[in-house]
Amino acid sequence: MPRLLLLAALALAACSHAPAPLGDTPDGDRQPTAGVLPAPPDAALAAIDTVEMRAHIAELASDAYEGRGTGTAGEQMTVDYVIARMQEAGLVGGMPDGSFTQPVPLRSVRTTRAKDLRFVPDSGDPIALTYGPDLIGTPDGALAELDLSGAEMVFVGYGITNPGYDWDDYADVDVRGKVLVSFVNDPPATASEPTLFQADTLTYNGRWTYKYEEARRRGALAMLLIHTEETAGYPFSVLNGDAYGEHYTGVEPPEGALALAGWMSESSARQLAAASGMSLEDWFRMAGSRSFEPVPLPVTFSASMAFEHTAGVTGTNVVGKLAGQTDEAVIYTAHHDHLGIDPEKEARGEDGIYNGAIDNASGVAMLLEIAQAFTQAGTAPQRTVYFATLSAEESGLLGSALLAANPPVPLRDMVANINVDSGNLYGETDDIVGIGAERSEMFGLLEEAAAAEGLAVTMDPAPNQGLFFRSDQLAFARGGVPAVFVNTGERFRGKPADYAAQVRADYRGTRYHQPADELTDDLVFGGILQQTRVAFRLGYGLAMSDLRPQWRASEAFAETRRQSEASR
Numbered sequence: 277m278p279r280l281l282l283l284a285a286l287a288l289a290a291c292s293h294a295p296a297p298l299g300d301t302p303d304g305d306r307q308p309t310a311g312v313l314p315a316p317p318d319a320a321l322a323a324i325d326t327v328e329m330r331a332h333i334a335e336l337a338s339d340a341y342e343g344r345g346t347g348t349a350g351e352q353m354t355v356d357y358v359i360a361r362m363q364e365a366g367l368v369g370g371m372p373d374g375s376f377t378q379p380v381p382l383r384s385v386r387t388t389r390a391k392d393l394r395f396v397p398d399s400g401d402p403i404a405l406t407y408g409p410d411l412i413g414t415p416d417g418a419l420a421e422l423d424l425s426g427a428e429m430v431f432v433g434y435g436i437t438n439p440g441y442d443w444d445d446y447a448d449v450d451v452r453g454k455v456l457v458s459f460v461n462d463p464p465a466t467a468s469e470p471t472l473f474q475a476d477t478l479t480y481n482g483r484w485t486y487k488y489e490e491a492r493r494r495g496a497l498a499m500l501l502i503h504t505e506e507t508a509g510y511p512f513s514v515l516n517g518d519a520y521g522e523h524y525t526g527v528e529p530p531e532g533a534l535a536l537a538g539w540m541s542e543s544s545a546r547q548l549a550a551a552s553g554m555s556l557e558d559w560f561r562m563a564g565s566r567s568f569e570p571v572p573l574p575v576t577f578s579a580s581m582a583f584e585h586t587a588g589v590t591g592t593n594v595v596g597k598l599a600g601q602t603d604e605a606v607i608y609t610a611h612h613d614h615l616g617i618d619p620e621k622e623a624r625g626e627d628g629i630y631n632g633a634i635d636n637a638s639g640v641a642m643l644l645e646i647a648q649a650f651t652q653a654g655t656a657p658q659r660t661v662y663f664a665t666l667s668a669e670e671s672g673l674l675g676s677a678l679l680a681a682n683p684p685v686p687l688r689d690m691v692a693n694i695n696v697d698s699g700n701l702y703g704e705t706d707d708i709v710g711i712g713a714e715r716s717e718m719f720g721l722l723e724e725a726a727a728a729e730g731l732a733v734t735m736d737p738a739p740n741q742g743l744f745f746r747s748d749q750l751a752f753a754r755g756g757v758p759a760v761f762v763n764t765g766e767r768f769r770g771k772p773a774d775y776a777a778q779v780r781a782d783y784r785g786t787r788y789h790q791p792a793d794e795l796t797d798d799l800v801f802g803g804i805l806q807q808t809r810v811a812f813r814l815g816y817g818l819a820m821s822d823l824r825p826q827w828r829a830s831e832a833f834a835e836t837r838r839q840s841e842a843s844r
């Protein structure tokens with residue numbers, strides 16, 4: 277039976293007979309669990325306190341912390357504050373050597389020379405490309421120069437391999453040493469498969485970072501992603517504007533690092549397709565089919581480029597732990613870094629300190645209160661609970677990437693990651709949003725935890741924006757750990773139906789990534805209290821049980837989890 281039919285049959289069976297183990301079928305209905313999540317004692321819940329939360333935010337978002345920029349004195353003050361609070365709560369250092377800290381060294385890479393960029397057809401005139409407007413890119417690794425001539429190019433459609441959808445754009449074709457050309461996003465759903473790649477929800481297979489990951493796994497030399505304004509949601513000029521800019525990255529190059537990980541403009545892609553005897557529309561049509569196979573192009577790529585690599589600052593992750601009785605673990609995360617100080621604003625006499633009260637002093641406050649609740653529960657948890665505040669989130673999720681690559685326990689033993697980023701300081705809600713919960717059996721568990729607080733769980737209101745891939749839970753998900761980002765609800769108590777949209781617009785317009793993200797008197801703590809209690813109930817229940825939530829079979833992370841659990 278084809279894989280998809282099998283999944284459909286399983287989903288049907290689950291609906292009509294017995295629920296799946298945690299109430300969530302692989303690709304079908306989502307059901308709340310009932311009575312599977314052990315509830316915390318009242319004394320533990322009572323330890324979650326809005327006065328303390330407000331005090332944590334007031335401290336961390338004060339000007340003294342200078343916007344908590346990665347690698348700054350302000351970050352060091354943040355690290356000291358978090359460790360002191362963790363110790364007061366009764367946590368011990370979570371790293372294998374017993375320490376609370378994990379250094380996060382960064383480097384930056386910058387393109388310094390890019391000339392003689394060409395697509396060279398087997399017959400016909402070469403197509404000269406201008407670095408910036410036509411094509412941009414940097415290496416994944418520490419490459420200083422790239423001189424290519426006659427490099428073979430292969431069009432790989434959407435660049436996706438996902439057995440859960442019986443989809444393989446690589447079709448076992450050897451692309452080692454080749455320059456790959458790929459679309460971003462997911463293949464579109466079809467009339468016969470309306471939930472293919474989760475329809476309008478952006479799956480991880482659609483995210484551009486995934487395309488590079490798959491290219492590395494395949495041993496490709498380079499990958500050039502096709503940018504269109506429609507598929508990216510922003511014009512190529514945004515990328516072009518940053519063509520010679522610094523890009524922060526971890527010091528350890530990824531395995532199979534690409535010599536060039538880049539983007540080409542739509543007009544460049546159209547010229548490339550035409551030089552290959554096709555059109556971009558032909559490519560879209562071909563790539564949207566399950567029977568797609570990689571297309572070697574009758575065109576080669578030439579380039580002469582140089583790159584400057586600079587050792588950057590070193591940030592610090594903080595990891596505390598509450599020891600349990602087994603090797604298994606639950607990990608809470610919240611990034612503690614923000615954007616630091618803008619000296620140009622300060623020089624002009626403006627407020628240049630990015631205090632980051634909501635983003636993400638609020639999340640750190642939630643995590644500290646949850647840690648305290650755990651230690652007030654009276655009994656040690658069955659599973660070990662880690663509490664990590666992360667560095668360098670704003671530089672590209674680099675602190676969480678480093679922690680997931682060098683975790684205190686193997687990721688196969690991590691049962692779940694619960695991430696909080698930018699708590700709800702806008703008021704009480706009747707619901708909660710669990711970004712990414714529906715990707716795994718975490719959804720039903722979150723529903724049970726929320727129901728205990730009288731709250732419903734609302735689906736991600738913007739599933740096409742891929743919020744799940746834009747905060748620290750991504751690093752754990754990529755390592756196979758089921759994860760959820762506990763986010764603000766959509767139904768504010770006593771407010772009109774569009775109030776959540778108003779709140780979002782206000783936050784985006786007046787606070788988000790601006791010096792005005794400060795702890796002002798109009799911010800209120802009823803909503804963040806609800807969120808924190810739900811996040812605590814979810815993690816507590818997982819820490820006190822044998823539950824092992826699983827990814828839905830079609831999730832890009834499911835296969836990674838299957839392999840890592842097989843190695844337990």
Ligand SMILES: [Zn+2]
Binds near residue numbers: 611635636669697698
């Ligand atoms: Zn954030």
